[in-house]
Amino acid sequence: MCNIKDLEKIVDIARITFDDTFRASNTEENMNAYMDSSFSKNKLTEELKNEESEFYFAYLNDSLIGYFKINTGRAQTEDFDNSYLELERFYLLKEFKGQNFGKQILEKVVNLARGKNVKYIWLGVWEKNYRALKFYGKNGFTKFGEHFFIMGRDKQVDHLMKLSL
Numbered sequence: 001m002c003n004i005k006d007l008e009k010i011v012d013i014a015r016i017t018f019d020d021t022f023r024a025s026n027t028e029e030n031m032n033a034y035m036d037s038s039f040s041k042n043k044l045t046e047e048l049k050n051e052e053s054e055f056y057f058a059y060l061n062d063s064l065i066g067y068f069k070i071n072t073g074r075a076q077t078e079d080f081d082n083s084y085l086e087l088e089r090f091y092l093l094k095e096f097k098g099q100n101f102g103k104q105i106l107e108k109v110v111n112l113a114r115g116k117n118v119k120y121i122w123l124g125v126w127e128k129n130y131r132a133l134k135f136y137g138k139n140g141f142t143k144f145g146e147h148f149f150i151m152g153r154d155k156q157v158d159h160l161m162k163l164s165l
């Protein structure tokens, strides 16, 4: 699990992976607005200090290849009870996509969730993030709703998906 000493690495990998994933399908203005507010040192320090949130890095040998963030209780971005755990962020660096690392990291998330005695893992995924939608579907997640995600001035629809443990 990451701690405050990892702040700079988290800021870097959060910005790089978000940019790689969404730059091509969003305006520069909306991307910058979102990244400046969500991936600032202050915002990520707050999130790291939240006892109901945890960040983890994924390493291949000694190289950092991705990261994820989970939320429980009141740290969840929607009002779900303690039987739910949110996988709020899950990102591989682009050169490590498509090599089955996503599935291996998801197994780690499932084990963490089981250890916390929750019944479901849930997440919000952009309706146009076709790769991630396919990945989660293949790994047992099913759609159970939608919510809005505000990216700068763009109000985007996310599919809410969950996995029963």
Ligand SMILES: CC(C)(COP(=O)(O)OP(=O)(O)OC[C@H]1O[C@@H](n2cnc3c(N)ncnc32)[C@H](O)[C@@H]1OP(=O)(O)O)[C@@H](O)C(=O)NCCC(=O)NCCS
Binding pocket: 021, 089, 090, 091, 092, 093, 096, 097, 098, 099, 100, 101, 102, 103, 123, 124, 125, 126, 129, 130, 131, 132, 134, 135
């Ligand atoms: C989502 C993610 C963690 C999955 O990990 P991964 O190990 O790369 O898994 P893949 O993306 O290769 O696997 C998903 C499936 O999507 C398919 N896929 C790849 N590119 C695709 C595309 N452009 N459109 C639709 N499907 C695609 C793959 O072929 C694979 O299916 P297959 O096993 O039948 O071949 C990883 O791709 C990632 O970090 N993506 C960017 C960040 C992101 O979108 N995170 C989720 C935010 S909610």
